[in-house]
Amino acid sequence: xxxxxxxxxxxxxxxxxxxxxxxxxxxxxxxxxxxxxxxxxxxxxxxxxxxxxxxxxxxxxxxxxxxxxxxxxxxxxxxxxxxxxxxxxxxxxxxxxxxxxxxxxxxxxxxxxxxxx
Amino acid sequence: xxxxxxxxxxxxxxxxxxxxxxxxxxxxxxxxxxxxxxxxxxxxxxxxxxxxxxxxxxxxxxxxxxxxxxxxxxxxxxxxxxxxxxxxxxxxxxxxxxxxxxxxxxxxxxxxxxxxxxxxxxxxxxxxxxxxxxxx
Numbered sequence: 001x002x003x004x005x006x007x008x009x010x011x012x013x014x015x016x017x018x019x020x021x022x023x024x025x026x027x028x029x030x031x032x033x034x035x036x037x038x039x040x041x042x043x044x045x046x047x048x049x050x051x052x053x054x055x056x057x058x059x060x061x062x063x064x065x066x067x068x069x070x071x072x073x074x075x076x077x078x079x080x081x082x083x084x085x086x087x088x089x090x091x092x093x094x095x096x097x098x099x100x101x102x103x104x105x106x107x108x109x110x111x112x113x114x115x116x117x
Numbered sequence: 118x119x120x121x122x123x124x125x126x127x128x129x130x131x132x133x134x135x136x137x138x139x140x141x142x143x144x145x146x147x148x149x150x151x152x153x154x155x156x157x158x159x160x161x162x163x164x165x166x167x168x169x170x171x172x173x174x175x176x177x178x179x180x181x182x183x184x185x186x187x188x189x190x191x192x193x194x195x196x197x198x199x200x201x202x203x204x205x206x207x208x209x210x211x212x213x214x215x216x217x218x219x220x221x222x223x224x225x226x227x228x229x230x231x232x233x234x235x236x237x238x239x240x241x242x243x244x245x246x247x248x249x250x251x252x253x
Contacts, residue, residue: 020242021129021177022178023238024179024238024239025181026180027235028129028180028235029169029180029181030231030234031136031137031140031169031182031227031228031231032182035180038180082231085234086237089241093241093245096245097248
């Protein structure tokens with residue numbers, strides 16, 4: 001999305017949507033032996049995206065991807081803790097809504113400017 | 118290998134829910150066969166377990182789950198002396214299925230919890246997608 005139009009919110013929205021997929025993957029693999037839970041470090045990933053958009057340098061698309069450190073290790077090597085995933089998912093959903101309303105606000109402003117209201 | 122459609126949040130959750138269903142069916146079969154007896158040790162029912170495996174989709178970065186098969190537990194059948202049983206062998210022994218009812222119940226409860234979690238996550242994700250679509 002155009003950075004001049006939406007600021008950081010365009011990239012943030014895509015990133016929030018990706019993070020939702022990553023956390024949902026963790027929830028889906030809660031019972032898979034040996035599965036290592038992943039998460040996206042939002043700040044690092046957003047910085048990389050914005051740098052990419054500005055054409056400064058081509059950052060790795062996987063930037064900001066981190067492994068989750070489990071509170072307690074399990075015998076089967078699975079590092080998913082459902083409570084943490086649930087909280088992370090909820091937090092991400094709220095942040096997604098917030099970002100979406102910023103984008104909506106921008107779109108409304110521009111629509112009104114175009115209509116000349 | 119045939120070309121597969123890219124994994125979406127919906128297809129991933131569907132697969133994970135099916136995997137949980139396989140797991141729950143396996144545990145239920147074990148419970149249903151608890152207490153079944155056999156004349157021979159080989160003929161006794163052995164509990165089955167679903168084995169899950171990760172299925173990573175590199176294009177979308179999503180990691181789904183598949184049930185890669187069912188394995189039979191290597192537990193020895195319980196040998197019980199019961200000469201009056203119609204299935205008893207020449208020495209008066211029957212072989213009972215080694216099913217741990219408590220473990221199976223816990224397995225079913227855990228599976229149900231994870232299933233619920235998936236449904237909840239999918240609902241939230243769907244709601245956000247719809248909100249995004251509705252905004253002009």
